[in-house]
Amino acid sequence: MAELKTRPSDEDVDAFITSVENEKRREDCRTVVRMLSRLTGEQPRIWGGSIIGFGSYHYEYESGRTGTWMRIGCSPRKKALTIYIMSGVDRYAELLSRLGKYRTGKSCLYVNRLEDVDLTVLEELASASLEDMRRRYPEQRDA
Numbered sequence: 001m002a003e004l005k006t007r008p009s010d011e012d013v014d015a016f017i018t019s020v021e022n023e024k025r026r027e028d029c030r031t032v033v034r035m036l037s038r039l040t041g042e043q044p045r046i047w048g049g050s051i052i053g054f055g056s057y058h059y060e061y062e063s064g065r066t067g068t069w070m071r072i073g074c075s076p077r078k079k080a081l082t083i084y085i086m087s088g089v090d091r092y093a094e095l096l097s098r099l100g101k102y103r104t105g106k107s108c109l110y111v112n113r114l115e116d117v118d119l120t121v122l123e124e125l126a127s128a129s130l131e132d133m134r135r136r137y138p139e140q141r142d143a
Helices: 014-019 021-041 089-099 119-136
Strands: 046-048 051-054 055-062 068-071 072-076 080-083 110-111
Touching: 014 021, 014 046, 014 051, 021 072, 021 080, 021 119, 051 080, 072 119, 080 119, 089 119
Parallel strands: none
Antiparallel strands: 046 051, 051 072, 055 068, 072 080, 080 110
16 A cells, blocks of 8 residues: 655745745745644644645554544645644534635645635634544644
């Protein structure tokens, strides 16, 4: 079975954020990183060279595939600031209805600018996902 390429590294998070060309995306990322640091009580780590992750958990699929992944994270991508809601965004319809302007993937929330969303609702969403992940995967794993 192929090894997962997206793993945590000791890369400097602040240097990574500083390297983001788009000034607005860089500042939005810093804001989200501060929020996630406060909510998780965890230090941010770079995962796979481009994701800022917080905490970790071990998963095992019915297929037998296993791995370790971050509990929540973000990435200052060129097209949008991506926030990784690892419990899945589908389960938070009520919060999403109040969030503002965004797009989603299965576990990704894409925000063009933080001004487009309600930061209080974003924090509620992140907190709800973290609570769900802690309930489903109570054991923190070193990655």
